[in-house]
Amino acid sequence: xxxxxxxxxxxxxxxxxxxxxxxxxxxxxxxxxxxxxxxxxxxxxxxxxxxxxxxxxxxxxxxxxxxxxxxxxxxxxxxxxxxxxxxxxxxxxxxxxxxxxxxxxxxxxxxxxxxxxxxxxxxxxxxxxxxxxxxxxxxxxxxxxxxxxxxxxxxxxxxxxxxxxxxxxxxxxxxxxxxxxxxxxxxxxxxxxxxxxxxxxxxxxxxxxxxxxxxxxxxxxxxxxxxxxxxxxxxxxxxxxxxxxxxxxxxxxxxxxxxxxxxxxxxxxxxxxxxxxxxxxxxxxxxxxxxxxxxxxxxxxxxxxxxxxxxxxxxxxxxxxxxxxxxxxxxxxxxxxxxxxxxxxxxxxxxxxxxxxxxxxxxxxxxxxxxxxxxxxxxxxxx
Numbered sequence: 001x002x003x004x005x006x007x008x009x010x011x012x013x014x015x016x017x018x019x020x021x022x023x024x025x026x027x028x029x030x031x032x033x034x035x036x037x038x039x040x041x042x043x044x045x046x047x048x049x050x051x052x053x054x055x056x057x058x059x060x061x062x063x064x065x066x067x068x069x070x071x072x073x074x075x076x077x078x079x080x081x082x083x084x085x086x087x088x089x090x091x092x093x094x095x096x097x098x099x100x101x102x103x104x105x106x107x108x109x110x111x112x113x114x115x116x117x118x119x120x121x122x123x124x125x126x127x128x129x130x131x132x133x134x135x136x137x138x139x140x141x142x143x144x145x146x147x148x149x150x151x152x153x154x155x156x157x158x159x160x161x162x163x164x165x166x167x168x169x170x171x172x173x174x175x176x177x178x179x180x181x182x183x184x185x186x187x188x189x190x191x192x193x194x195x196x197x198x199x200x201x202x203x204x205x206x207x208x209x210x211x212x213x214x215x216x217x218x219x220x221x222x223x224x225x226x227x228x229x230x231x232x233x234x235x236x237x238x239x240x241x242x243x244x245x246x247x248x249x250x251x252x253x254x255x256x257x258x259x260x261x262x263x264x265x266x267x268x269x270x271x272x273x274x275x276x277x278x279x280x281x282x283x284x285x286x287x288x289x290x291x292x293x294x295x296x297x298x299x300x301x302x303x304x305x306x307x308x309x310x311x312x313x314x315x316x317x318x319x320x321x322x323x324x325x326x327x328x329x330x331x332x333x334x335x336x337x338x339x340x341x342x343x344x345x346x347x348x349x350x351x352x353x354x355x356x357x358x359x360x361x362x363x364x365x366x367x368x369x370x371x372x373x374x375x376x377x378x379x380x381x382x383x
Contacts, residue, residue, distance in 0.1 A: 039252035076103045105147070119151065124154070205266075262279075287321065
């Protein structure tokens with residue numbers, strides 16, 4: 001009979017078994033690899049002290065635990081930072097009624113709003129049992145709620161079978177529109193005003209004397225990582241915030257996942273000005289814009305470093321997908337089109353559950369109308 005296990009560290013689970021489940025999932029991403037999740041924990045980026053207490057759930061074939069049937073990254077959260085599916089209003093409503101919203105149970109990749117498989121499983125039956133286990137854990141610990149963020153269709157189905165509520169959002173991705181042979185061909189496929197705007201923005205960067213170097217995997221030196229991390233922290237400082245990820249996190253993933261990193265460095269002569277870090281999945285031909293920063297302000301440098309340079313690289317390398325990160329309607333004018341994202345939510349309190357269900361129904365209608373409206377303003381030529 002299958003049994004559920006809870007561990008307070010990803011290290012308790014064998015990387016090979018975890019990654020094998022991930023490889024067989026419908027939408028694997030590098031962010032769900034055991035190495036990535038372990039680096040978050042071991043670097044002290046996502047631990048109890050930062051409000052992310054690991055409670056990794058796993059499903060095994062029997063008490064001898066010889067075969068891993070399903071697993072997911074779960075956390076006991078004491079806040080809602082670093083999630084990108086916003087439930088602050090729900091927490092505030094609980095507080096105003098004298099109830100505790102935190103801690104809550106969260107299934108997600110910390111600080112990573114990248115859609116993909118979350119409930120890793122050998123089959124649908126194992127996935128359903130894992131979802132049941134999540135809800136049972138939340139109930140046993142008297143938690144306010146449980147949430148599954150940015151899951152795939154199979155995750156949504158398993159959660160819905162437990163009565164969890166569905167929520168949708170939108171991101172902007174490039175998905176090989178028109179299969180352009182070059183970045184110039186990509187620009188040529190766009191409407192004239194959009195094309196001219198991109199060309200003008202890139203011209204401003206060139207006129208500032210900026211050129212880009214792309215470094216992949218083992219080409220990225222420790223000094224490159226140090227410069228990137230300096231830029232990364234400056235971005236947070238500009239927003240009066242504190243970085244989620246430690247320098248040690250990047251050191252670890254550079255060692256354990258070397259083939260998944262692409263770094264663009266913007267230079268003026270020998271002087272480094274900015275850096276943009278991209279995660280790549282060479283096997284699936286997908287790239288994910290993650291972090292960027294600059295030591296000085298250069299007009300339009302952000303757009304070039306975070307969108308145009310990665311897009312040109314993806315087209316040149318034959319990649320079929322580039323995700324530009326969370327939110328950002330402005331990305332649509334730069335060739336990234338709207339894509340729906342999904343999350344699932346369970347609330348223990350029946351009155352709040354009913355209220356949130358009503359809110360999500362209305363929000364969902366608005367989101368569908370918004371996506372339909374965006375579809376009518378595509379940046380590419382018609383016909």
